[in-house]
Amino acid sequence: MDFGQYQNIVTISVYGSAIALILIGLYAVLIKKNLIKIVIGLSLADAGIHLLFVAIGYLKGGTAPIFSPSVVGENVTMVDPVPQALVLTAIVIGFAVTAVALSLVIRLYKHHNTARIDQIKSLKW
Amino acid sequence: MELNYLYITVLVILSIAFIIGMLRFIKGPTASDRVVALDTISIIATASLVFMGYIFNRYIYLDVALIYGVLGFIGVIIIARYLEGAL
Amino acid sequence: MKNIIVIALLLVVGFYLVDSFNYIKFGDNRLGAPSDEKTVGAYYLNNTVEKTGVANVITAIIVNYRGFDTLGEVTVLFLATTGLGSILYRRRKEGEHEERVTKESSYLLQTGSKILFPFVILLGIYVFIHGHLTPGGGFQGGAIVATGFLLMLIAYKNFKLGHNQLTWVESLAGITFVSIGMWGLITGGTFLENSFIPKGTLNSLFSGGIIPIIYIAVGFKVAAELTGVLDILLSIKPSKIKK
Amino acid sequence: MEILKYIGIGLVLLGSIFLLLGAVGIYRMPDVYNRLQAGTKATTLGAMSLILGVGFMEPEWLVKTLILVIFIGIANPLSSHVLARSAYKNNQMPIIKNGIDAYKKINDSEKSEEN
C-alpha cells in the first residue's frame, strides 16, 4: 500500500490514534477515583504503547516475517520483526504488572473498605 | 484478477457487518447486549482472518484465526460468568 | 477544573509525541536495502533463515537474538505469580476450601468445557511447539493452555488444580531454559548460544537448534504461571471480603 | 478442481452475507434473547460457510478449516447459551408476548436459596 500524498495524514492518524489511546489511559489514571478504573487506565495506556510498537514496525505492503514454505524464495516485503518481538515482551510484562496491580487493589479494598484512591492516603507528608 | 472482485465484495460485506456489530456494542444498552455484540464481532473477525489468509496466501493465518476464535470464545464466557455474578 | 487541567496537560504531551513522529513516517522503508542494514531488523530478516534455520524471524529474535530478554520476561511472569501469592497470602483455616466461582455454571457449559478443554490444551501445545514455524510461540501457546485451565476453573466450582504439578512444571521449565543457556557457556561458547544442536532443515519441526526447545520450555512455564495467576485472582472475592 | 473453487467462492459469498445478516440481527432485534436468536444462527452458518469456502478454494487448507468449522459449531451456540443464561440470571427479563416463561420459576427458586 502506498499512501502517496496522504503520507502525512496517514502518519498522524495512525500514530495519533495509538497516542490518543495512551493519553486516554493516562487520563483515566489521573482522574478516575476508582482503583479498578485506574488499573484499566494503565492497561489502556499499555495497549496504546503496543499499538505504537506494531505501527513503527509496519512497512508498506509488508507481511508477517515468517519464512513459511509459501514465501521462501519469493520476493516478499516483510515488516520489521523487531518491534513485533518487543511488543510480545511488553505485553507479557504489562500483563504481569496488571495482575500485581489488581492484587494490590484487592488488598487495599480489604484494608480500607473503599476503592477510592483519594481516600487511601494514610501515608503522607 | 477476477478474484479481486471477490476480495473486495467479501471484505466490504464483512466490514459492514463489523461496523453494525460495533454499533450494537456502542449502543448497548445493557452489558449483556454489549457482550452479545462482542461475541458476534469476534466470530466475524475470525472468519475475516481466515479470508485474509486466503488473500495473502499465508496458511499461518488459519492458526491465528483458530487461536483468535478460542480466545474470543473463552473471553465471552468469562464476561458472561462475571455478569451472572459467579466470579 | 482538575479535568480541564489534566486534559490540557495530556494534550501537550500528545502534541509533542505526535510531533516526534513527524520524523518517522508510517510505513516508511526504514529497513533500507538489505545490504546496508540500517536497522537490526533488516539484519534479522536477511540472516535469520540462513544462520538459525528458523522460519519465524520473530521467534528467532525472541528466543535467540534477544533470548536474554525472554529469560527476563519469563522471570517477570514468575515474579508476578510469586508476588501475587505473597500479596494475597492468607493463612487457610483447617479444611477451608478454595472457592473460585461462587455459582455453579450451567450443565451445558460444564459439558462443553469438558470437550473443549483438551482441545484448547492441545492447541496451546501445538502453538508453542511450532513457535519457530508459525506465528505462535511460547507465550501465545502458554497463554492458550492457561485459558484452557481458566475455562475449567470458571465452569466448575470445584475444579482441582494440581498446585504441586504447576510448581514442578514452572520450575523445571525455568531450569531448562537457564540450563540450556549455561550449557552454551560450559561448552565454551556464550550464554544461550545456539550451537550444540543441529539447525535442521527450514520449516520442519526439528529445526532451529535450541530455539524450539527453549520456546517449549517457555510455553510450559508461561502456561503454569498464567494458570497460577488466574487461579489466585479468581479465588479472591473482594465483594465477599469482610473487614 | 475448478468446480471446488467455484463452490468455494459461493460458500464464501454466502458466508459473508450471513455474517452480515447476523450483525443486522443483533442490531435490529429488541432484546438480548432475540438478538442472540438471530445473531447465533446467522453468524454460525456464515462463519462456517465462509471458512469452508476458503477450504474449498485452497484444498490443502481443508483439514484445518474443518477444525475451525467444527469448533465454531460447538463453541458459538454454547456461548450464546451461556450469554442468554447469564442475562437471565442478571435479571434481564425477556420480552414475553404471551406470558409463557417456564424458566422464571427455576430462577426464582435459586434466588431464594441464595438469600
Next chain:
Amino acid sequence: MNTYFVVLLILFGGAIISFAINKVSYLLSGIVAFIATASATVFFYLNVDTDNFVQFSLAGFDFQWGLNSLSLLFTYIVLGLGTLATLYSIQYMRFKNNLGYFYFNFLLGIGSMMGILFSQDFISFFIFWEIMTWSSYLIVVYNGNKTHKIGIKYMIFSGIGAYAMLMSIVMIYADVKSFLIADYIDYISQVGLSGHYLQIILLIVGFGVKSALMPLHVWAPKAYANSPMGYTSLFSGALSKMGVYGLSIVLLSLLTNFNTGENVSLGGLFEGINAEFIRIIVQWLGAITAVMGTLYALKQNDAKKLLAYSSIAQLGYIITGLAIGTELAVMGALFLAVLHAIFKGALFMAMGAVERQAGTTDMTKISGLVRKMPFTFIVTLMSIIALAGIPPLGGFVGKWLLYEGMITSGHYFLVVLIFFSSTAAFLYCYRILFGIFLGQEEKETINVREAPISMLIPMLLLAILTMVFGTYPGLLFEPIANAMSYIGYNDVVWEMSTISNVWGDKVSLDYVSLTIFTVFIVAMIFLTIKNYKGTRYVTTKDISTSGEMPTENENLTFQLNFFQPFERAVAPLYKRSMDKIYNTIGESLDALFNFVRTIYTGNGQTYALYVIVFLVIMLIFKDSIFN
C-alpha cells in the same frame, strides 16, 4: 613510631580501653583515662620536637603532622588541663552511669585536640576538629533528659561552624591545590587577599563558634553549665581555646601581613572589605562578646552558669587582643588564654566539687560552705582573684598586657568596654565567693563535707599555678614569645617577674606577690582563730518578719535578685537576646519546612500528576533547558 602517632594512639587507645573496661569496674574506666592522659603527657613532653614533621598520603591528599611553637603553647593547656581533669573526674564521676561512654568521649576529646594541634594541613585539622565536636557533644548530652535541646543547639552551631570551615577549606584547596596550612599562608602572601575574603570570613566563623564569639555564642552557656564539671573545665578551658588557636592562625598569620592592605572591592556583600576591616570587626565582636558575657553572668543565680557566661566574656578579651594584633596585645591575649584555662578550669572543678558535695551550685540555695569545704574555698578564692585580674595572681598580668596593648595601639573605646566588663567581673566573682562560701550556713548543707583528695589535688595544683604565673609570668612568657616569633613577631621582650609598659613603668611582681601574700596569710590566720571561737550563726531563712512568717519555699535569701538595680539599668541590652533571634529564625524555618513536606500529599494520583506536569514542563521548555 612517631611521637604524634604514639600520643594519639595512647589517647584513642585509652579511649577504647576505658570504654571496654567499664564492664569490669566503673572505677577502672576513670583510672585508665587518667593513666592514658598522664602517660601521653609524659611521653609527649619527653619526645617533643618542633622540627619533627611527618608526611603521609591518604585518600589522595597529602597530610602533614608536626608542631610549631604556637601549637606547642596550646598543648600545655590541653595536656595539662586534660590530665588534671581526668584525675579530678575519677572521684567526681564515681557512682554515675555510663562511665565507659563518658571517658571514651573524654579521651577522644583530648586526643582530637592534640590532633588539631599536630595538624599542619587543613584536612586533618578538620577531621580532628569534627571528632572533637562530636565527642564533646556526646558529653554535653551525657546528663540526659533536659540536655538534649542544649545538645542539639550545640551541634547545630558546631555544624554551622565546622561546615563554614569546611567550605573555606575546599575553596582553599581549589586555589592552592594543597591542604597544607603553610602553603596557604605562602599563597596568600604572594597573591594577596583579594578574592579570598570569603575563605577568611568562613574560617573566622568556624573558629568563632568554638570560641563562642558573638553572635555565634548562644550554644555555649548552657553547654558549659550542663556538662559534667570535670569535663566543663576542659571544655571551657581547652576546647574553646582550639577556636582561639584557629583564630590566631587566621588573624595573626594570614591577616597581620596585610594590616595596611589595600581596600579591595569585591562588590556586593563584600564591598569595601579588607584585612584591616575584618580585624576591626573581630575586635569589636570580641569586645561586645566580653560585655554581653559579663552582663549575662551578672544575672545568673547558678554559679555554673555564671562561670559559663564569664568564660564567654573572657574569650571575648582574648579574641579582641588577638585581633588587635600588636605585640603586647597578642602577648596579653595568649597569656590570658593559658591563664583562663587554668583559673576557669580550677573554678569549674571547684563548682563541681560543691555540686557533688552539696547537691547544687545555685547561689540562692546554699551558702556558708567555707567551713565545710575550706580547700575548695581557697581554690575558688584564688581562681577568682586571678579571674578578676587582681594582683598578684596570673590574671592581672594578662589584663595588664592587654590594656597596654590596646592603649598603645589606640583602641580607646575598646579599652572602655573591656574595662567595664573586667570591673563587672569583679562584682560577679565576689558574688560566687560570698554566695556559696561565705555568709550563714543553711540547714540543708549541714552534712556537707570536703571533696575527696583526688579532686582537690588537681584544683589545688591549678590554683598554685595561677599564683606561680602571677609571680613569675616569665615562665609563660618564654613559650609565648617563642610562639609569637614563630608567627612573625620578632624580638619579643620579656622578663621573668617584671612587666612593663611602653612609658617605662615597671611592676615588679615579686614584691607585689610577697606583700599581698603576707597580708593574705595573716588574714587567714585571723579568720581561722575567729571561727574557732564559735560564733552563733543564723541561717538566712531564720528571720522574723513583723507578724508574718514566711513559708519555707519562699526564697528570701539576699542572693536572689542580687544585681536587680543594675539589671534594671541595663535592661534594654538584655532584650536583644541573640537567643530570641535564633528562635524566631528557627520557628519560621520550621513553618516553612512543614509547608514543604505537604508536597507529599499521600495521594498516588497526585504523584502521578506531578510526573505529567514535570514531563510537560520539560517538553515545553526543552529548547531552553537543553539548548
Next chain:
Amino acid sequence: MVISPVHYIAVPLLAAFVIPLFAKLNREFVRIIPGIVLLYLSYVSIVLMNQVSSTGTISEVLAGWAPPFGINLVFSAFSGFLASLMTFMGLVIWIYSYRFKKIDDEPALKFYVLFLMLITGAIGIVLTGDIFNLFVFLEIVGISAYSLTSFYRNRDGAEAGFKYLLLGAFASTLILLGIILLYSSIGTLNMADIAQKSHLIPTSLKVSIFILFVVGFGIEAEMFPLNGWAPDAYSQAPGPVGAAFSGIAVKAGMYVIIRLIYTLFDIEGSFQFLIVMGLITTIIAEVSAMKQTNLKRMLAYSSIGQMGIVMVAFGIGTREAIIAGLFLMLNHAIIKGLLFLSSSYLVYNDDNKLISSLSGLGKRLPLVSFLFALGAFAIVGLPPFSGFWSRLYLLLAAADKELIYLIAIILIIAVIEIVYYFRVINKLYFKDIKVKSDDVQKPSINAVISMSILGILIIAIGIYPDLVTSYLGNAADALLDKAGYIENVLVDINN
C-alpha cells in the same frame, strides 16, 4: 566454565526457579539458597573486578550474536563496581534477613525469591548493554519491589505498593515510548550503537527521547518531583527490603540516568539539568525528613536527599566529581543499609514506627542503638567515618568548578541532617526509658553479624579511605571513556 558477567543473572535465576522445588524437600533451602548464590556472586565479583583492573572492560556477547544484533553485558570498572556493590549489599542483607522473625514458611519462599530477584534485576540493569533489556530488568526490579513493599499485611504496605506500582507503570510507559522513538529513528537498541548513532537523530527528537527516558528512569532514581512513591515504600517495606531499596534498587535507577547523560546521548545542558534537579530533590527531601515523626519515613526522605546529592555529583561531571558520586553511592548503600537494618529493631514493636517510641532504647538495645548512632554520624558526614570522605570529595569537585553556591547548599543541608539525626540519637540515649525490657526485640545473631559488617566497613573506610578510592578512580575513568565503551562493545562491527 569461565566466570563471566552473565553469571550475575543466570545463577540467581536458576536459583529462583530451583527454590520452589527444593522447598518441597526441606524448607530450610528456601533461606539458604539465596545466600549461597550471593556468596558465589561475591566470588564472581572479586574475580571479575580483578580481571577488569588487569585487562579492561569485559563485554560479554550473549547467544553468540555480536552486538548490536544480540544482547550483551558490559562489565566495566564502572558497571562492575556497582554490580559488586549490589552483590555485597545483597549478601549482607541476606545475612540479616536469614531468620527474619515474622516470616513463617509459606511467605518465606516468596520473600526470598522476590528479594533475590530484586538484586538480580538491579544488577541486570547495571550490566546490560541493551536498552530494551534494561527495561525488562527494570520490570523485574519493579515487580519484586511492589510485592516486597506490600509484604506485611499489618501495615499500609498495599497502599505504598500501589503508589509505587502506579508511578512504576508511568515510568514503563514513558520508557517504552522513548524506546519506540529511539528504535524507529536509528533502528538499534544496543546502547553502544545508540551512543554511536545518537548524533544522527534530529536534535529536537533526540531531546524528546531523552526527556522521556529521564522522566521514566527519574522515577526509579527518586528524582523530584517523581519520587512520591519512595517514602511510602521505604517505610512500609520490611526492614531488610528498605535497606535493599536504598542500597541496591535506587542505585540502578541512578545508574541509568548517568548512562543516559554520559554515554547514550550527548545533550547540551543535561549536566546542569542534573545538578539543578539534584539540588531540588535534596532540599525538598531533607526538609521533609526534618519534619518526620516516623523513623523509617525519616530515613526514606534522607535517602532521597542523598540520591539528590549523588545527582549533583554526577552533574558536575569532572573525574573528581564522578569519584565523589560513586563514593557517595557506596557510602549511601552501606550507611543507609545499616540505618535501615538497625532501625528495624528500634521500632520493631511500634507499628507506627514513631521516633518518640525510641525513648531510652539505647539502654535496652545497646548494640543496635550504637550501630544506628554510628550510621547517623557517618551519614551526616562526621569524620572519621566513611561519609566524611565522599562529602569532602564532592565539595572539592564543586570548588574546583567554582560552584560556591553548591558548596553552601550542600553544607546547609548537612546541618539539617545533623538536626534530625541527632534528634533521634538524643531520643535513643538521653531520654527516660519508656519501653520495658521484655517489649524490645533483641537482634538475632545473624542480624548482629550483618549490621556489624556494615559498621566495621563504615569505620574502616572512614579511617583508611584508600580501601576503595582506587576502584572509584578506575570506575570514573571507565564512565568517562565513551569511545572506549563503544569500541569495546562493537568490536566486531567496527573492525
Next chain:
Amino acid sequence: MQTVSLLNRFIYTWVILFILWYAFTTSLEPAELITGGFVSLVVASFSYKVFTGSGLKIFMPHKLFFVAQYIFIFILALIKSNFDVARRVLSPSLPINPGIVEFNTKLTNDFAKMVLANSITLTPGTLTIDIVENTFYIHWIDVKSDNPEIAHTEIANNFEKLLLKIFN
C-alpha cells in the same frame, strides 16, 4: 455409561486428540507424527476423565452412519433457520412472539444433551437457555404452545431420536 473402562476412555481421548493434532499440523512428517503422538498422549493422560464417559463405541460403523444422518438433517435445519432469521430480521415489522418453554428429554449422555442443545439453538426460532437435570428451557421466538409435549415435538424430536441411537 459408567461401565466403560478407563483404558477405553483413555484410548478414545488419545485417538481423538491425535486426529486433532494431525488437523493442526496437516503434515505426515514422522517428526510431527511422533511429537503429536506423544503430546496427545500427555494431554489425554490428564484430560480423558473429563473428556469422555462413553469411550470408543462411537466409532462403531452403524453409529457413524447415524452421525452422518444427523449432520445432514442438522445442516438442513441450520440453513432453514437462517432463512427464517433473514425473514424476521429484514422484515420491517419484526414479526416475533417470544416466550420461554420447557420440555423433558430422554437423553442421558452429557455430550448428547449438549449436541441437542446446540442443535436447538441453531435451528429455527429457538435458543437453549438452560438445562436443569432432564429439562430443557428454550427461548422460542414464536411460541406455539406452552405445553412441554408439544414443545418437545416441535423443537427437539427429530434430533433426539437420532441422538438416542448414536449414544445408546
